[in-house]
Amino acid sequence: MMPAHRDGSIRLTIRSTPTDLPKVRTEVESLCRTLGFPQEVAGHVMLSVDEALTNIIRHAYGGSEDRPIDIELAPLFENSAPTGLRIRLRDYGQRVDLARIRPRELHDVRPGGLGVHIIRECMDVAEYAHAEDGGTVLTLIKYLPPCKQDDPP
């Protein structure tokens, strides 16, 4: 895992190329597991981040592979105990109409357009905002589920 800042967060900048995505997936899953997320939930968080990055590459940057994407992975704590993970993804690309970012109807079985649905299904919070100096910031939050005795470690 990459070294964390003093507040426990991890910040990295990747290029808008699909070849950088596996590295991010590894970081996200590793941090989720460290924070105590069950394996399945960690997989869902990793998938959501992957889908969000895919959307940035395809839509905000129109497939250009050399643009920056800033990623912040910030553990959330309450009374020193981890309560969840906040992820911020920031691009500097073309602003999209935030009202148009919505999941499509699933009964319409066709290729594509599933990323937003996956993100909303898997994360507790998914908020898009325009950044002041251009681009878009996506904030994702996943809270740790209550512990159950039969959860795998």
Added chain:
Amino acid sequence: MNDQNHPPLQEHVRWVNRIAVVEIIGDVDLNRSAQFQQMLLDLLDARPERIVINLAQVPYMDSSGVASLVKLMSRTRRSGTGLRLAALTERVRSLFEITRLDGVFEIFATVEEALA
């Protein structure tokens, strides 16, 4: 970037009578989905009676991989070719459940069951 931990997608095709059994090895993500889709669509040129896709060695798939399978399903329906998915890993099965496609595709626990 070092891509050693993300090796190229591998696919192996064997034929059982007129059924094409495709074994996929590796992550099917945005890096690999174009290759994945083209390989599957090319397979239709051989006019199989059915295609069985063995996903037992696909640890991870994203929505671009799912989109490739949806496109293949559309083509197989038009051509009257059967399409079955087999041996999904836990993560891939979860993706199909999240996208509600587990009720759209014919999914089998094992390749043997998909061949029956």
